[in-house]
Amino acid sequence: MSGSRDKAADASSVHWPARPRYLGWIESGVALALFACALVTVLTTLGILIVLGAQSIAFFQTAGISPLAFLFGNSLKPDAKPPLFGILPLIWGTGMVAVGSSLVALPIGLLSAIYLSEYAPRQARSILKPMLELLAGVPTIVYGYLALLLVTPALRRMLEPMGLRVETFNALAACVVVGIMIIPLVSSLSEDVLSSVPRGLREAAYGLGATKFEVSTRVVLPAALSGVLASFILAISRAVGETMAVVLAAGMRPQITLNPLTSIETMTTYIVQVVSGEASYGTPKYLSLFAVGLSLFAATMVLNIISGLVLRRFREAYQ
Amino acid sequence: MSTPVDPGQRHPAAQPPELDPVVLSALGLSVWYGQTQALRDITIAIPRNKITALIGPSGCGKSTLLRCFNRMNDLIQGARMGGEIRFDGDVISGDIDAVVLRRRIGMVFQKPNPFPKNIYNNVAWGARINGYRGDMDELVERSLRRAALWDEVKNKLHRPGLDLSGGQQQRLCIARTLAVEPEVILMDEPCSALDPISTARVEDLMDDLKNDYTIVIVTHNMQQARRVSDLTACLMLDDAGQDGHRTGILAEFSPTDILFTNPKDPRTEAYITGRIG
Amino acid sequence: MTSAESRFHPDRAARRLVGPIFGAACLAATCTGVLALVILLGAIVAAALQGPPHNPWYALGPNLRELAGLVQKLALGVQSSNPARAGYRVGLAGSLWLLGLVAVVGIPIGVGAGVFLEEYAPPGRLRRIVQTNIANLAGVPSIVYGILGLALFVRAFGVKAVALGPTLLAGVLTLSLLILPIVVITTQEALRAVPRSLRQAALALGATRWQMIRDHVLPSALPGIMTGTILGLSRAIGETAPLLMVGAAGSLLQAPKGPLDRYSALPVEIYNYAKEPDTRFQMVAAGGILILVALLLTMNAAAIVIRNRFRRYD
Structure with missing residues (x-):
């Protein structure tokens, strides 16, 4: 074959030199460099798994604690002697923030999505949608600050006359600000799935004499249900992984309580607490942050994967 | 020039119509896309400095055949080729550098697709990446003149190519192809997106170009094939196999006037008289 | 009265009522997000202006120069335990x-x-x-x-x-x-x-x-x-x-x-x-x-x- 290749090159006239060899090198060099870039994404995942896995094992060995006792122990006192590492309070706190913020964000986000995809006139949409996207660009530290500055004082003013004590750091404020934070996530993802419901379906319903409300809630929403659900799960996953807003709003007291007006601690806040504290390298307390990180990673990953699977089912139905 | 292949022995439909030197030839060419076969056992010899038209019903593999000649099918995932294609006597269906080949076998597409660059750079880019050693301004002017576009654009060479009308864009694409000085120009329904006046201009241009180039054109328009081509190959779909899929085959390859006035193959006759379409 | 009309009983009043209410609820929800953005920025501006002269934040016009001065001061100062001198x-x-x-x-x-x-x-x-x-x-x-x-x-x-x-x-x-x-x-x-x-x-x-x-x-x-x-x-x-x-x-x-x-x-x-x-x-x-x-x-x-x-x- 090389004979014909050379011949093809030979046939070039004075104006058309044979393809210089370095062009081939550039070609494969670029491909290799780009491949290396893509490899970084894979290595990142491996890095996360290895770091969390290896350090967690080290933690379980040095602390002499079983993973089950770690996950289901209801007392977290890393500074006590001997230290206690039961992260049930952290899981409880994380769950509380996830549930509370969902109560705020899911209905508001979903209604916004319905408005944007079904009701909004073009112009309103072209203004409102970028506004919601801007909201998503506000850094989380700002939400945390907002909880301290606005939400908690507002809660105090409302609830303390009724005889309820609101702590400076409390779960409710965290739920409110994290909820506001994830509204854009719910609304923009849900809006995407709602608007990808085929138009024919809407027209069929209108053709039968349905009102806009009936079309939105009984035709479009059920058709897009799995996609909307996927956006909900993704938003909850975001709430679970949220750090700074919760650190500033909810404080750092690990406890299992149903009272949202007291301070709690989530998995993410615990990690920040350990790092900001004095724990030195290799001690059980230091290593515990990796074990908590692994639990957090696993929780968000499960949520993300479920969301991805649900979304894929939606796409299979409509695309 | 190496000896032209004589495919006529193998396939009755592909009598070499005249004794012109053959520049491109396919010998028992078959193409598969994944599991489905698109072309079966095509044998055809395309003579130099002639316009050869490929006609046939939709889906019969005209464009596929055309894209085998400059290996554009390589870009489609799962496309495989069997048989042999020769260009100037060299086998080009095997392991060759398709990039080098494509400079020598140019292509004009169905929809005008100028680059989102100015007119000058549209023409110069191909020459530049192929390492052209001559005077670039001169090459651009010559190519645009050759494509009968120079007078319309000489004062706006630095305007975007996309600002031109559809017909001008297609002639710009032809100029772009001419600028790399190919020996063969493949045209894939080059006029199907153009109005009748622009079509006429492109057809005139093709007639003018055939003195220097070999042109292979795929067309849906039988009048166009009659007007412009010297030779016409009519492709057909065979009868459905057991999987219900139909494969393209070459029904007849003759000089255009013979094919249209006195077709030998009944399927060709049915197609050109409008009974298959 | 045809038989078809007697067999269909669309509750027109209710349907006509619930539609706009739902639409308004959806609009309100959308505005919550936008409102949050506005409150957020307003609150932060207000807090930033809680400096010495206590002007209401919505009187932003007269305070604008003060705000610019504050931001400039913060951008130039370094970390400090004295809030009056702290900066970024x-x-x-x-x-x-x-x-x-x-x-x-x-x-x-x-x-x-x-x-x-x-x-x-x-x-x-x-x-x-x-x-x-x-x-x-x-x-x-x-x-x-x-x-x-x-x-x-x-x-x-x-x-x-x-x-x-x-x-x-x-x-x-x-x-x-x-x-x-x-x-x-x-x-x-x-x-x-x-x-x-x-x-x-x-x-x-x-x-x-x-x-x-x-x-x-x-x-x-x-x-x-x-x-x-x-x-x-x-x-x-x-x-x-x-x-x-x-x-x-x-x-x-x-x-x-x-x-x-x-x-x-x-x-x-x-x-x-x-x-x-x-x-x-x-x-x-x-x-x-x-x-x-x-x-x-x-x-x-x-x-x-x-x-x-x-x-x-x-």
């Missing part, structure tokens, strides 16, 4: 360093990975796995990236010789990994929008794959890639948690001079002021947030504008 100079410098270095390190890797996956990687099982992996990485909480950076870059698993310590470089590498999925995904979307006809035209002239990508595909995809780049960078400078993990210092009086210096970042300093019990620091924190939010909103707005303009052309 070191954090601001650190954030700009991070911005520049992440743009140099993280963005090319992300764009390169996107180009590889879209233009080079053969479709198949492996590519699907890598693609799923990137989608999952996008959902990993930022603090997990912080943990990765802590173990990998800052401590290097306890191997002192290669450990970077809490240096600027460690922060840059961590943030670069953090923004990778955003940049890869937006790059891929932009490349996918480049029409096939353009690629074919280039290849038919005898271009190699890289010549085609360099001269035609990348320029056409540039607006989309820019959007991804800006979104990625704005994410990087807004992040606090991963920087806390990799040791961005809370109190530092010197701006970094090179990648191996210790550093602070604007959001980290804001966090430090915000958690102070002394309420006078709240004003300082609010001023810092104003600087940060102004920076980020400008960047995000630019990204949204570029993207919308880009959409109009295809």
Whole structure:
């Protein structure tokens, strides 16, 4: 074959030199460099798994604690002697923030999505949608600050006359600000799935004499249900992984309580607490942050994967 | 020039119509896309400095055949080729550098697709990446003149190519192809997106170009094939196999006037008289 | 009266009533988000103005000069335990360093990975796995990236010789990994929008794959890639948690001079002021947030504008 290749090159006239060899090198060099870039994404995942896995094992060995006792122990006192590492309070706190913020964000986000995809006139949409996207660009530290500055004082003013004590750091404020934070996530993802419901379906319903409300809630929403659900799960996953807003709003007291007006601690806040504290390298307390990180990673990953699977089912139905 | 292949022995439909030197030839060419076969056992010899038209019903593999000649099918995932294609006597269906080949076998597409660059750079880019050693301004002017576009654009060479009308864009694409000085120009329904006046201009241009180039054109328009081509190959779909899929085959390859006035193959006759379409 | 009419009993009044109510509820919900944005900015401006002369924040006109003065003072001052003199100079410098270095390190890797996956990687099982992996990485909480950076870059698993310590470089590498999925995904979307006809035209002239990508595909995809780049960078400078993990210092009086210096970042300093019990620091924190939010909103707005303009052309 090389004979014909050379011949093809030979046939070039004075104006058309044979393809210089370095062009081939550039070609494969670029491909290799780009491949290396893509490899970084894979290595990142491996890095996360290895770091969390290896350090967690080290933690379980040095602390002499079983993973089950770690996950289901209801007392977290890393500074006590001997230290206690039961992260049930952290899981409880994380769950509380996830549930509370969902109560705020899911209905508001979903209604916004319905408005944007079904009701909004073009112009309103072209203004409102970028506004919601801007909201998503506000850094989380700002939400945390907002909880301290606005939400908690507002809660105090409302609830303390009724005889309820609101702590400076409390779960409710965290739920409110994290909820506001994830509204854009719910609304923009849900809006995407709602608007990808085929138009024919809407027209069929209108053709039968349905009102806009009936079309939105009984035709479009059920058709897009799995996609909307996927956006909900993704938003909850975001709430679970949220750090700074919760650190500033909810404080750092690990406890299992149903009272949202007291301070709690989530998995993410615990990690920040350990790092900001004095724990030195290799001690059980230091290593515990990796074990908590692994639990957090696993929780968000499960949520993300479920969301991805649900979304894929939606796409299979409509695309 | 190496000896032209004589495919006529193998396939009755592909009598070499005249004794012109053959520049491109396919010998028992078959193409598969994944599991489905698109072309079966095509044998055809395309003579130099002639316009050869490929006609046939939709889906019969005209464009596929055309894209085998400059290996554009390589870009489609799962496309495989069997048989042999020769260009100037060299086998080009095997392991060759398709990039080098494509400079020598140019292509004009169905929809005008100028680059989102100015007119000058549209023409110069191909020459530049192929390492052209001559005077670039001169090459651009010559190519645009050759494509009968120079007078319309000489004062706006630095305007975007996309600002031109559809017909001008297609002639710009032809100029772009001419600028790399190919020996063969493949045209894939080059006029199907153009109005009748622009079509006429492109057809005139093709007639003018055939003195220097070999042109292979795929067309849906039988009048166009009659007007412009010297030779016409009519492709057909065979009868459905057991999987219900139909494969393209070459029904007849003759000089255009013979094919249209006195077709030998009944399927060709049915197609050109409008009974298959 | 026909029989059909007697058999259908649409409750027209109820249906007519419930429709607009629902529509209004949806509109109200949408406005909640927008309202939140307005309250947020208003509250922060108000808090920033809680300085000595207590003007109401909505009388912004007369206060504007004061606000500008405050922001200027905060941008120039360094970290201090005295709220009247505290400022963000070191954090601001650190954030700009991070911005520049992440743009140099993280963005090319992300764009390169996107180009590889879209233009080079053969479709198949492996590519699907890598693609799923990137989608999952996008959902990993930022603090997990912080943990990765802590173990990998800052401590290097306890191997002192290669450990970077809490240096600027460690922060840059961590943030670069953090923004990778955003940049890869937006790059891929932009490349996918480049029409096939353009690629074919280039290849038919005898271009190699890289010549085609360099001269035609990348320029056409540039607006989309820019959007991804800006979104990625704005994410990087807004992040606090991963920087806390990799040791961005809370109190530092010197701006970094090179990648191996210790550093602070604007959001980290804001966090430090915000958690102070002394309420006078709240004003300082609010001023810092104003600087940060102004920076980020400008960047995000630019990204949204570029993207919308880009959409109009295809």
